[in-house]
Amino acid sequence: MFIVRNVFHCKPGKAKDLVAKFKAATPHFAALGMHNTRILTDTAADFWTVVVESEVENLQEYVHGVETRMGNVAMRDAMAGYMDLVQGGRREIFHVE
Numbered sequence: 001m002f003i004v005r006n007v008f009h010c011k012p013g014k015a016k017d018l019v020a021k022f023k024a025a026t027p028h029f030a031a032l033g034m035h036n037t038r039i040l041t042d043t044a045a046d047f048w049t050v051v052v053e054s055e056v057e058n059l060q061e062y063v064h065g066v067e068t069r070m071g072n073v074a075m076r077d078a079m080a081g082y083m084d085l086v087q088g089g090r091r092e093i094f095h096v097e
Helices: 015-032 059-071 073-079
Strands: 002-010 034-041 049-056 086-095
Touching (some): 002 015, 015 073, 049 059
């Protein structure tokens, strides 16, 4: 199993808007092979940081889901315009030992 952590650095004051988008999209993550998704916001990190963390069984299924996610109309609608809210970020993938 792997933990996939997407770290987003939002534009000032936009973290709450990004959280709302991820809350709307989270029910659709299972189709991408992502389970037990958590949305985290900064307490002691850089300001306006949002982290979306999920468990995936295998990376091939996850990569395929990411490549085809825009075919899911509900997911596309939930995440529409999210790039207008972020300045940058990164993806971290960890193997669970």
